[in-house]
Amino acid sequence: MNRPITATLALLACLALDARAGFYPLDFTISAQALKEACAAAQAKAEGRLQALAGETAPDFRKAFTAFGEIMGDLDDETAAPIFLGQVSPDKAVRDAGTDCDTAVSKYAVDVYSRAGLFKVLKAAADRGELLEGEDARLFEKVLLDFKRSGLDLPDAEREKLKELRQKIVSLSNDFSKEVAETGDFALFTEAQMAGTPEDMRKRLDQVDGKYKVTLDYPDYFPFVENAKDPEARRILEGKFNLRGGQKNKARLKEVLALRVEAAKLLGYKTHAHFVLEERMAKTPEAVMAFLDGLRRKLYLKGRPELKDLLALKAAEEGPRSDGVLHAWDWRYYHEKLMRTRYQVDQQKIKEYFPTDLVVEQMLAIYQELLGLKFRDLGPMGAWHPDVKVYEISDSRTGVVLARFFMDLYPREGKYKHAAAFTLIQGRVLPDGSYQKPLSAMVANFDKPTAEKPSLLQHGDVETLFHEFGHIMHQTLTRARYRRFSGTAVARDFVECPSQMFENWVWDEGILQRMSGHYADRAQKLPQDMIRRMLAARLVDAGLKYLRQNFFATYDMTLNIAGASDTTELYARLMPEVSLIPMSPGVIPEASFTHEMGYDAGYYGYLWSEVFAQDAFSRFEGDGILNEETGRDFRRWVLEPGGSREESVSLKGFLGREPNDEAFLRELGIGTPGAKPAKK
Ligand SMILES: [Zn+2]
Incomplete structure (x- = not known):
């Protein structure tokens, strides 16, 4: 490693301080060569330990399950900085080495779950029948399930068959996406x-x-x-x-659906949907269909009048030529027209009231107040770029230091292009019994300030900021015992729920005023009439929007439960029934439905998590949007446990009742008989 000796000493001192403060020492100043070595060394170390584990002759829960988690957790920690640098390092050679490390470690992890020797040791430990409770019992159950779902419980020939089926599915999925992308x-x-x-x-x-x-x-x-x-x-x-992908992709989809059924049956599941949903909060395809069906009926109450409104606009514009049908090529046009003429929300004007520094400062203040936290600005300490800031999180009452997060908000050459929250170090109990404090990073690409104007945010960016920071809170406030359940390691149909809930804060009049200040005169808050129009416009055509999502979810779920003799016919039948808008003649829309390759039997998740996010938010609506006790309750019930218990149990604990869709519908202006409006 070629680094001036004084810098090395300073860095070592810094890393030593990190370690003493209970933080995993991450080195972001590493060279490309050193990164490659660190990545390879971490894998070699894990490999040695896994082989020793596979040779364990008297395994029990601690020696098998806990040890397995520790090996994989250490591998994650040791490759955290190398992999993350692949996204954010200012040095291209380091980024390339980081991306290679990411690919190698992902492949390695998949390989680990296909090892019969390892599974044998875990099963031998399981056969001891130790009495396990709580998180231990859940770890036991989930890890065995992970291996079983990889086919480890199958006879050799069938396991080989499963592997072959999955390889075919991956290859067809890649071809499917490529066909769409290359249109x-x-x-x-x-x-x-x-x-x-x-x-x-x-x-x-x-x-x-x-x-x-x-x-x-x-x-x-x-x-x-x-x-x-x-x-x-x-x-x-x-x-x-809607002809992208064409007949070729239609044929690929058909083949993939058949292969999925075959794979699911090999593993003993009724359908592919049953296989997927086993690991989700929703649990069964029946529960998802009942959810979609119930929601659809209520959404019609808003969607149908919206459709009438848009049709009236169409009749006014087209006159007697209008055929009285809102076509797939019409609805976006008339929706835009409605927004322009009736609501006049000027995003460019609104943006002038959201200087990035002010919004970030206020967002951090709001999260601290709400969740009972204190963030301490540590400057760019040990980060990968001078623009980056590091914050330490502690509990505002006890002063106990909980975690740290990095904020890297502005674009740079070669940096990750979107907004996202990255888990760097997961919270978990270490072998010595101490708790490893989580480290996360928020990455975004907001406009940099110029000579004339400071960096300004669109309202949509403000929402993104709150959303992504919600993930940071979910990641860093965890108290889960095991890495398998730490932070956002929850069911996939729940992972967006806390973040979607936190989006609500940027739609509150008081919060909007507090966070805004015109860049030319910060005392000028976002004017009330602008706020009113923004709030009114938020729900325009929301009924149709959610019916459309409901349609995609219903279509996806139907494909993966019952299949379809003709995927286009099924589309043509379900689309008008659910979304209220007919499929255009001659198209093959499912041939470019890329969600079906990777988010299969999962599209419902968007609606599912949003419904429960609104339900969780209803408690804040009732108790006060900045009520710290409610915020602390959310921390305790939802953020701290992560995936260490059923998500529905966490949500129910926070709400004090079974979760339901009433708050979501109330927000849309669809009343449910007997539903209490939130107290204000
Ligand atoms: Zn998200």
Whole structure:
């Protein structure tokens, strides 16, 4: 390692301090070469320990299950900085080495769960029939299940078969996504057909023979169908958009669905949906279908009048030519028109009231007040870039230090391009009985300040900030005993729930005023009439929006429960029934439904977690949006346990009753008979 000796000494001192404070010492100044070595060394160490574990002759819970978790946890910790640097290091060589490390460790982890020797030791420990309780019992059950789901309980030939099926599925899924991504189709439109589209769009489009070339990429497709006045032009583009993937992908989808059924049956599950849902909060396909069905009926109450409104707009615009149907190429256009004419929410104007530094400062203050925490700014201490800040989290009452987080908010060459919360070090009990304090990082890409204007946030960015920081809280406030359940290691249909709940704070009038201040004069808060219009616009066409989500979820679930003799026919039947909008003739929309490859039997999760997020939020609505006791309750019931018990139990504990969809529907203005409005 080539580093000046004084810098090395300073760094070592810093790392030693970290270790004494109970934090895992992460080295972000590592060179590409050292990173490669550290990554390989961590794997070699894990491999040695796993082999020793597989040779264990008298295994029990502690020697097998706890030890296995410790080995994998140490591997995570030792590769945390190397892998994360792959996303954020200013040095390209380090980023490349970090990405390689990520790939290698992911592959290695998959391989570990296919080891028969390891599974044998775990089973031998299980056969001892020790009396286990609480988190121990759950760890025991979940780890065995992880191995069983990998096929380790099957005879050799069947296990090989399962492996083969899964490889085929992965390869078909990749081809499916590639086919969609590589669609090169486009439409050529005349100046007249472009009427209504944004000027900046027309300026940047290529022209062919005096016509505009509009591709099917999102930055072309959405502004076009949202704004182009000519219904025939919209119809042409929507038709092409929903032919992406074509017959080839339709055939791939059919094959994947059949392979999934075969794999599920091998493992003893009735359907692929049963296999997937076993590990989710929803538990069974029947529960998901009942959830979607019940919600759909109530959403019609909002969706149908919205549809009527949009149809009235269409009749007014098209006159006698209108066929009285809101088509797939119409709804985005009339929704935009409604927003423009009736609500006039000017995002650019609103943005002037949200300087990034002010919003971040207030967001941190709000989270501290709400959850009973204190954040101490430690500056850029030991981070990977001078822009990064480190904060230490402690409990505001006891002063006990709980965790730390990094904030890396501005774009840089080569940095991760989206907003996300990364777990670096998971909280867990170490072999010496002490608690390893979590470390997380929030990464975003907000505009940097310029000479004329400070960095400003769109309201949508403010929402993203609250959402991602919700993940940081979920990750860092954990008190889970085991890594398997630490922080956001919860069921996949629950993981977004806390963050979705925290989004509600940016839709509260008082909070919006508190967080805002015009960049030219910070004393000027976001004007009340702007706030009112924002709040009113939030729910415009929400009934149709959620019915559309409900349709995708129903379609996905039906495919993975019962299959379909013809996937397009099923789409054409369910779409108008659930979303209230007919499928266009001649299209094959499922051929570009990429969610089906990776989020299969999981689309319902968006709605599911949102419904329970609103339910959890209803307690804050009742108790006060900044009520610290309620915030501390949320910490105790939901954030601290992570996945160490059933998510529904945590939610029920926080709410003091069974969770339900009433708050979600009330928010949409759909009353449920007998439902109490939240007290204000
Ligand atoms: Zn999220």
